[in-house]
Amino acid sequence: MTDQSTEATIKAQSPLSEAWNMFRRNHAAMAGLIVLCLIVLGAIFGPYLYPGQPFEMAWAPFSPPGVDGFLLGTDYLGRDLLAQIIHGARVTLIIGLSAAIVTVVIGVTIGALAGFYGGLVEEALMRFTEFFQVLPTLLFSMVIVALFGASLPMITLAIGLVSWTAVARITRAEFLRIRELEYVMASRASGASGLKLMFRVILPNALPPIIVQSALMVGSAILFEAGLSFLGLTDPNVISWGQIIGSNRQYILESGFTVTIPGLAIFITVLAISLVGDGLNDALNPRLRQR
Amino acid sequence: MDFIRTIATRLFYAVALLLAVLVLNFTLIHLAPGDVADTIAQSMGGADEEILDRIRADYGLDQPFLIQLGSYMARVLRFDLGYSFFYSMPVTELILQRLPATLLLVFLAQLLALIVGVVLGVISARRPNGILSHFVTFFALFGYSAPVFWTGILLLIAFSLKIQWFPVAGMRDVTLIGGFWAHFWDVARHLVLPVITLSSIFIALYSRLSRATMMETLGSDYVRTAKAKGLSTRSVVYKHALKNALSPVITLAGLQFSAVVSGAVLVETVFAWPGLGTLAFQSIIARDTPTILGILFFSALMVIVGNLLTDFALRAVDPRMRGRG
Amino acid sequence: MEPLLKVENLRIELATRAGVAPVIDDLSFELGHGENISFVGESGCGKSMTALAIMGLLPERVGRIASGRIIFNGEDLTKANEKRLRDLRGNEISMIFQEPMTSLNPVYTVGEQIAEVLREHEKLGKAAAHNAAIELLDAVRIPNPKGRVNDYPFQMSGGQRQRVMIAIALACKPKILIADEPTTALDVTVQAQIFDLLRDLRREFGTSIIMITHDMGAVAEMAERMIVMYAGRKAEVGPVKQIIEHARHPYTRGLISCVPHIMADPTFEREELTEIPGIVPGLGEFGQDKCLFSERCSMAVDKCLRARPPEAAFANGQSAACWRAEEV
Numbered sequence A: 001m002t003d004q005s006t007e008a009t010i011k012a013q014s015p016l017s018e019a020w021n022m023f024r025r026n027h028a029a030m031a032g033l034i035v036l037c038l039i040v041l042g043a044i045f046g047p048y049l050y051p052g053q054p055f056e057m058a059w060a061p062f063s064p065p066g067v068d069g070f071l072l073g074t075d076y077l078g079r080d081l082l083a084q085i086i087h088g089a090r091v092t093l094i095i096g097l098s099a100a101i102v103t104v105v106i107g108v109t110i111g112a113l114a115g116f117y118g119g120l121v122e123e124a125l126m127r128f129t130e131f132f133q134v135l136p137t138l139l140f141s142m143v144i145v146a147l148f149g150a151s152l153p154m155i156t157l158a159i160g161l162v163s164w165t166a167v168a169r170i171t172r173a174e175f176l177r178i179r180e181l182e183y184v185m186a187s188r189a190s191g192a193s194g195l196k197l198m199f200r201v202i203l204p205n206a207l208p209p210i211i212v213q214s215a216l217m218v219g220s221a222i223l224f225e226a227g228l229s230f231l232g233l234t235d236p237n238v239i240s241w242g243q244i245i246g247s248n249r250q251y252i253l254e255s256g257f258t259v260t261i262p263g264l265a266i267f268i269t270v271l272a273i274s275l276v277g278d279g280l281n282d283a284l285n286p287r288l289r290q291r
Numbered sequence B: 001m002d003f004i005r006t007i008a009t010r011l012f013y014a015v016a017l018l019l020a021v022l023v024l025n026f027t028l029i030h031l032a033p034g035d036v037a038d039t040i041a042q043s044m045g046g047a048d049e050e051i052l053d054r055i056r057a058d059y060g061l062d063q064p065f066l067i068q069l070g071s072y073m074a075r076v077l078r079f080d081l082g083y084s085f086f087y088s089m090p091v092t093e094l095i096l097q098r099l100p101a102t103l104l105l106v107f108l109a110q111l112l113a114l115i116v117g118v119v120l121g122v123i124s125a126r127r128p129n130g131i132l133s134h135f136v137t138f139f140a141l142f143g144y145s146a147p148v149f150w151t152g153i154l155l156l157i158a159f160s161l162k163i164q165w166f167p168v169a170g171m172r173d174v175t176l177i178g179g180f181w182a183h184f185w186d187v188a189r190h191l192v193l194p195v196i197t198l199s200s201i202f203i204a205l206y207s208r209l210s211r212a213t214m215m216e217t218l219g220s221d222y223v224r225t226a227k228a229k230g231l232s233t234r235s236v237v238y239k240h241a242l243k244n245a246l247s248p249v250i251t252l253a254g255l256q257f258s259a260v261v262s263g264a265v266l267v268e269t270v271f272a273w274p275g276l277g278t279l280a281f282q283s284i285i286a287r288d289t290p291t292i293l294g295i296l297f298f299s300a301l302m303v304i305v306g307n308l309l310t311d312f313a314l315r316a317v318d319p320r321m322r323g324r325g
Numbered sequence C: 001m002e003p004l005l006k007v008e009n010l011r012i013e014l015a016t017r018a019g020v021a022p023v024i025d026d027l028s029f030e031l032g033h034g035e036n037i038s039f040v041g042e043s044g045c046g047k048s049m050t051a052l053a054i055m056g057l058l059p060e061r062v063g064r065i066a067s068g069r070i071i072f073n074g075e076d077l078t079k080a081n082e083k084r085l086r087d088l089r090g091n092e093i094s095m096i097f098q099e100p101m102t103s104l105n106p107v108y109t110v111g112e113q114i115a116e117v118l119r120e121h122e123k124l125g126k127a128a129a130h131n132a133a134i135e136l137l138d139a140v141r142i143p144n145p146k147g148r149v150n151d152y153p154f155q156m157s158g159g160q161r162q163r164v165m166i167a168i169a170l171a172c173k174p175k176i177l178i179a180d181e182p183t184t185a186l187d188v189t190v191q192a193q194i195f196d197l198l199r200d201l202r203r204e205f206g207t208s209i210i211m212i213t214h215d216m217g218a219v220a221e222m223a224e225r226m227i228v229m230y231a232g233r234k235a236e237v238g239p240v241k242q243i244i245e246h247a248r249h250p251y252t253r254g255l256i257s258c259v260p261h262i263m264a265d266p267t268f269e270r271e272e273l274t275e276i277p278g279i280v281p282g283l284g285e286f287g288q289d290k291c292l293f294s295e296r297c298s299m300a301v302d303k304c305l306r307a308r309p310p311e312a313a314f315a316n317g318q319s320a321a322c323w324r325a326e327e328v
Helices: A002-024 A027-049 A081-117 A119-134 A137-148 A152-163 A165-178 A182-189 A194-230 A241-251 A257-284 A286-290 B002-031 B036-044 B049-059 B065-077 B091-126 B131-145 B148-162 B180-218 B221-228 B233-255 B257-271 B276-285 B289-317 C047-055 C082-088 C110-121 C126-139 C158-170 C188-205 C216-222 C240-245 C250-257 C302-306
Strands: C005-016 C019-031 C036-040 C063-072 C093-096 C176-180 C208-213 C225-230 C233-239
Touching: A002 A027, A002 A257, A027 A081, A027 A257, A081 A119, A081 A152, A081 A165, A081 A194, A081 A241, A081 A257, A119 A165, A119 B002, A119 B289, A137 A152, A137 A194, A137 B002, A137 B257, A137 B276, A137 B289, A152 A194, A165 A194, A182 A194, A194 A241, A194 A257, A194 B131, A194 B148, A194 B257, A241 A257, A241 B148, A257 B131, A257 B148, B002 B065, B002 B289, B036 B049, B091 B131, B091 B180, B091 B233, B091 B257, B091 B276, B091 B289, B131 B180, B148 B180, B148 B257, B180 B233, B180 B257, B221 B233, B233 B257, B233 B289, B257 B276, B257 B289, B276 B289, C005 C047, C019 C047, C019 C063, C019 C233, C036 C047, C036 C216, C047 C063, C047 C093, C047 C176, C047 C208, C093 C158, C110 C126, C110 C158, C126 C158, C158 C188, C176 C188, C188 C216, C208 C216, C216 C240, C225 C240, C225 C250, C233 C240, C233 C250, C240 C250
Parallel strands: C036 C208, C036 C225, C093 C176, C176 C208
Antiparallel strands: C005 C019, C005 C063, C225 C233
16 A cells, blocks of 8 residues: 555656756756855845845945955945845845746736637737737836836836736647647546646646746846846835946946946846756756657 | 738738727826826926816816727827927927937847847857857857846947947937038947847847757758759758748747847947937936837837738748738 | 669768667669669668768768769769769759658749759759749649749649659759659559659650669569668669569568569469568667578578678579578
């Protein structure tokens, strides 16, 4: 009895562990994962370990990196740049993650409904999706933030509202493919309800490309937030990497590092996420695996 | 006949999309917190009653919602996008002043990205393990991951401040006196960095895709046929393989118009390029709602036109597309 | 008279994951002017590689000619440079492929794809090449050639596309046409039409044809001589009629018995229709010093496992690489 159930668990885990083995052998993806873990750990524990305060004037403005005891120098108000980067990491990562969740929830819902029901529902939802694709994402989110206020939840919502179309398209395509497969037909024939079919039968099988896209979405949401903050559409009381760049932008003549360093932080983070996403794609995509 | 009907369908569809953008615009103003007239007049830092009345009359704010919507759409279709109190001029006029600069930037960036992306893709597809192929992979990752405004600032620091090859900002040197060509070269010099910055994202995308599609077409049966015909390598690669590899790249480029316009907002802000992007940035700081909504409308229009052009380009490249509606 | 094409001790090596494998191992044959020979064998026996080697189109970085000579009209093609090979391809030696559905370029009209080869080799002008393309479409019996010349491949059926491929191949009146499984992907009725067409065109143009196939029926219909290939080696060679009457290699016998209707004498009391048991060995097993067919052979003896059999020649022009050829 126990033997059987252990065997069942091992079998159930094997696709996942197979994907993990695949992922582990991809050096670039593993490097990305390690860097990403370091960044996340830094964002969580950094503020407790590093004494510098992000909003206090600590020294003369534009002190270059490494001079006067400030590893990354000071910004235009003489604030410790390293402290800002460490504290900004939290906001940047939280917005990136939560905006990606909003994106995936909207995208999967719309894509699943369109792909599952087909016909008029699909037609209407895909027209709706195309409509959102026509609006330049950044401008649209600028308008939302400008009209409804630059609070963190609103920024998160705005990013989610404008970037779900890719997820919806992928989900729909997967649902269209999977709903014709035999086991779905079998569940349908045995009288499973629409909701159960959608979320218990089809969705789990549609997950691999959605997971990959979601991972990449975190990266693009971080870029998005950075763009908005760079344009000044941000909560001035909360610090994020994009905001550091935006507020120091006028002073690149005096001290480029106040802009290039936080930019580098964004670049490295998003690069790490892209590498992980690519690795996930190779590990989870069975068609690629066969090649 | 089929062709005309297809065009008609596409145009009808494009107009429907534009109307939908208008409905969205209008809904957004109404959903925004506070009185609509106040929202619109925010840019004045507290408008007097006379102006608020003018806005209320302009937007018919005493009417029911649907009638307001109808009259708003009727006005926009007569190219009346409202009045910018911040700039003291009609929004349409304001946008039309800035539109050429943005069109120039967006068009050149897409063109450069397509050409460079496809060339890199073709070369690296012919040598999948060569140095250039690895460079394309690396460059693609860079293009995905670097914030475009950061790339712009890096280029600006390197090529305008350290080595002073290109001007720091703007579109032309206002002190320049000279003939057409002098002005032409002046604008061209100002264009270099913004265009390179904006295209960097898309070069990455297009080179990666065209590398993949070229590798596929180079291994295809019809390329083998072309070789068996004794055609030159150039003809095999560029006539037979490339034309087939182009369709997916063009399709992708068509999907990017919205992203290109978004990127243009950031790039224009970095380089103080006098287009719609800087206008959007300034209007947001000034809380100039009619201008922002007007820009959203015009940029959607640009994307829709871009999609139409993509559609026609695809038909030109791939005969199989022509039969479809 | 010198034969048109003479292949001597050809060895082609393929780089595989397991190492280098000889897909063609010591192959020699001759092709006369206007002659029609067939290569027969199951898939994976190296037939297509021979064809690609003659065309100089072995897959880059994967396949190479390790030794041997391919002499066409007195010229060794293994030593010719790429420019010279390009001049010959599609001009003196042409090839048609198994997959008519994918072998034509989908984004150019069929007329352009025919005219192109004429512009390349015959240096025809645009208009002349276009007109020649219409004539060629007529020659391969496509109805209304003037109207169809501007069609794209996707507007044609599989049989029509293969006709277009034949038109391209014959455009420059080549001395040799290599047809690699030309009808495998087509319906049976269309197959017969394509064979008819090839026979007629051969009479008209005097082209020698090398047909590659796994179908004994097709060989019986088309060729004068056949070469049976097994695992990269020549198993048997000889006039088609004689081989069908009396095969000297157990493998050939097996192939023939798969096709009931080509038995030389229908009333002949024959063994039951059998497929050959087992499968073709993998590339990794090619090149060993033994008879590679021995594992599937009902007549195999100890010797077959120890040494590669030499060719046993018979007075009637047949020869078979089998230790027990006399007894078969």
